[in-house]
Amino acid sequence: MAVRKQRKKAKKSEKGGRPPLRDRVKDAYREAILDSAEVIFARDEYQAAKISDIAAEAGVSVGTLYNYFEGKEEIFEALGVRGRAEFYAALDPALSVEAPLERLEAILRVTLGFLEAKGALFAAYTAEGGSQGAIARGDEEEIESRERYRRILVGTLEEAVELGELRSDLPAATLAVALSGLMQGFVESWLTVGRTTPLVDSTPVILELFQSGATTRTSSGRT
Amino acid sequence: MAVRKQRKKAKKSEKGGRPPLRDRVKDAYREAILDSAEVIFARDEYQAAKISDIAAEAGVSVGTLYNYFEGKEEIFEALGVRGRAEFYAALDPALSVEAPLERLEAILRVTLGFLEAKGALFAAYTAEGGSQGAIARGDEEEIESRERYRRILVGTLEEAVELGELRSDLPAATLAVALSGLMQGFVESWLTVGRTTPLVDSTPVILELFQSGATTRTSSGRT
């Protein structure tokens, strides 16, 4: 987002100001097509998704679509690239939070917020590790991205463990699996019930369950 | 010829006993086809899966396949029906366990064991609530099945809550979401790392994390 705005500003500040127009139109087309692709791929699996549907959804002809992308595959990949870029851009501020547990919360908020905004497609795409569907055609970058996200979680959890804030009898990697699963559970539930309440609101519950578990506590729950 | 006569005799000799040979042969075909379909659908998405591949995998002709099923859709649905039947049959004993938490453990074991046996396809199919892929074409029954499973979890958790074994400040439904998510997390992790260790072995860790959470305990771990 920030980057984008900067670019636009930069262009406007230029003298002639001519190139931006065409470029912005081109960008607008690309974005519109990707937006439509997002809708269609969220609705139909890769194979079932029709190029003509994407074009129709974008309000352009198929020919135009092919002026911007090589083909179906490339559209799909571009979708992933854009999504990941957006996600990590959004995630960036959260990673600067000092305290591990607070950082964790920030990460969760961003992740759930992103999924909420992106809806079904990136639910599957970024947070979910679906063994099927979209991820099946996971390009290198997609796999890398998952691994990157996992490492972020693991790293943060390790810090918390070292601070004595999380148990050390289980590997941080295992804790990450658990946290990731909890998120998935709530995302899925949210999708199932029809996306009523904001997904981000699940953050405290997820963290509470992640930290304290489901068992009754005699004395204090947590800080 | 001889074989033929024997077969006929066999049928005649059994009055009301076992199902007629012909039926059993038919069933054998159906099962073989479904087995193959399972392999193929686990490998390719619905649209990408080819009827001819399923037939080839089963060692029958496509014509034969169409003698047993109406079409692709029906095969897919039958696969779901069979899978769910198997799952609930396997789950049945676990449901008889008296103590809620022990029952929960039994349910987890069966669920994870089933997923392990079924591999990728039903990982997606039964445990995962994927908003995408296979489940997207979820027929009524599939949705019902998920709801049924959810209710089993919720019911069991409610019993535990009533017994004071689980916290009562969160709805049992929420706890179910969490538990379900934890399972998903570990299933996914297991798929990602290449199905090395038995998935069922994750049961204790899942339960431990579900019950006690990730926070360090000063005194006793759990009761």
Add this chain to the structure above:
Amino acid sequence: MAVRKQRKKAKKSEKGGRPPLRDRVKDAYREAILDSAEVIFARDEYQAAKISDIAAEAGVSVGTLYNYFEGKEEIFEALGVRGRAEFYAALDPALSVEAPLERLEAILRVTLGFLEAKGALFAAYTAEGGSQGAIARGDEEEIESRERYRRILVGTLEEAVELGELRSDLPAATLAVALSGLMQGFVESWLTVGRTTPLVDSTPVILELFQSGATTRTSSGRT
């Protein structure tokens, strides 16, 4: 041809007699499709030729066509393979003729006869060396075939030169170019005038002009 008949006979003479039927049906389809392809490719250039037209001409569906050939390219190649096989089979007897000049005549008759039977397509394909169109996509084999034909001509001419029947002041290869060109000229003329008289009837004139040239002879025309 001979080979083909033998095969059929062989099959019929077998006991069960089953395989031949299906095989012959398959062969019949293949041949029919190739026949149609010949018609279409003779009418339209490679790119302009439509698969659906070939299928329609053959009276089959496009799907069927694809059961017999991988695609357009393969059909085109198969057409060449078949044509060359037929041509060289037909040419074979001519090559056994002892006297070089008589052999030359035999070769011309076969060549022209073949072109006459095959019509336009193989006019372009086998005798003509068109720098364009069909030959442009000349596969290895096609080029080989042309070279083979050229060598046959050159070899025969060399023998005649050695026997003192043809002039030795020009390379046999040059004579072959001339003879080949003469044939082309008459083939083309024949095509232009609408294929009225049998093309084979040009053989004597071609040979006469090839041997004696266009200049008036005072005494005897030729030996």
Add this chain to the structure above:
Amino acid sequence: MAVRKQRKKAKKSEKGGRPPLRDRVKDAYREAILDSAEVIFARDEYQAAKISDIAAEAGVSVGTLYNYFEGKEEIFEALGVRGRAEFYAALDPALSVEAPLERLEAILRVTLGFLEAKGALFAAYTAEGGSQGAIARGDEEEIESRERYRRILVGTLEEAVELGELRSDLPAATLAVALSGLMQGFVESWLTVGRTTPLVDSTPVILELFQSGATTRTSSGRT
């Protein structure tokens, strides 16, 4: 602005003199586009040749191309028109040669020289009578042109026959077919071997073979 005014002035200043600048600019565009079309059509068959490639080769946009030609077909036709015009312009001096056989030689030289200069495209186009490819889409004018060329040959040969320089036992038309074929043979050979030696150098051999044939001569070869 300045430029614009100058242009206008220029136009006004020339009354009936040279063609207006605008026209010459237009012509330059047309010629450039045709030059490019020649390159592209020589490389790809009609159907395979892409308008965008022609435009790119010419260094203009497709839109511009369409300002000068109605479409693909028209470009192709214009190419033929221009080629024929050039050819007959080049041929004109040769037709003035008095002695028929010398005129024949001049015609051959011009024809082969033209083909050499034009390369593959007009090899197919003008000299070849290909039943295929380019010529298949032969417009009226193309056919006319071929007929015209044929009549020139026939006429010249008839004169030579009447002078007793060529045999009279064969129709001049037949001799023309032979001569035309000989040329084709050598053109093709030239193309096949990779256009090494100048094609025009074949003129004497062609004529020698045309006139004297391939048979050994006891006494004198020719005058």
Add this chain to the structure above:
DNA sequence: CATGAATGAGCCTTCATTCAT
């Protein structure tokens, strides 16, 4: 019934042509 070839609707992709800037 089993077989497997025939069918043809449907989809991705290309490219000649148009048209707004």
Add this chain to the structure above:
DNA sequence: TATGAATGAAGGCTCATTCAT
């Protein structure tokens, strides 16, 4: 008038389904 992006008709190919043997 030059530009080049938008358009959409058309064609190669796939594959679920049917059906004659």
